[in-house]
Amino acid sequence: MSIDRFQYLLVMAACLAVTLPLEFVFSARVYRRPRRLLLVLVPVAIVFVALDALAIIRDTWWFNARYVTGWQLPFAVPMEELVFFAVIPLCALLTYESVRRILGRARRA
Numbered sequence: 001m002s003i004d005r006f007q008y009l010l011v012m013a014a015c016l017a018v019t020l021p022l023e024f025v026f027s028a029r030v031y032r033r034p035r036r037l038l039l040v041l042v043p044v045a046i047v048f049v050a051l052d053a054l055a056i057i058r059d060t061w062w063f064n065a066r067y068v069t070g071w072q073l074p075f076a077v078p079m080e081e082l083v084f085f086a087v088i089p090l091c092a093l094l095t096y097e098s099v100r101r102i103l104g105r106a107r108r109a
Contacts, residue, residue, distance in 0.1 A: 007067045008080040012087045019091040028097035030090070040093065045085040053077050 022028045030037060053075035055061030063078050071079040 002066075004066050005069050008078075009069070009083060012080070012083050015087055015091050019094040022094045022098040026098035026101050028094050028101065030093050030097055037090070037093070041086050041089055044089050045082060048085045049073065049077055049082055052081050 023031050052061060053073075056076050063080075068078040068080050073079060073082060
């Protein structure tokens with residue numbers, strides 16, 4: 001199996017690696033509230049994976065097999081898409097909470 005097949009997952013891992021320190025450096029508190037995190041991520045993932053499935057079924061959306069592992073969810077949705085819809089909102093939440101905390105500190109100063 002070529003490394004190309006893992007590019008999508010490697011990009012997602014890089015996104016997590018870049019934003020993970022925000023949890024500790026700025027006390028973003030995203031990972032420390034897992035229930036709240038799941039309440040945000042699960043509906044987003046369900047809606048967007050369903051939209052992906054619909055687009056794949058209608059042949060308006062496709063994925064280059066060279067860059068995905070081949071592991072698929074129902075309706076030929078690549079597993080990487082589920083990862084994407086979990087990782088990108090997670091990274092956005094980490095960034096948002098970090099900026100919010102930084103601005104909150106600046107207002108108190």
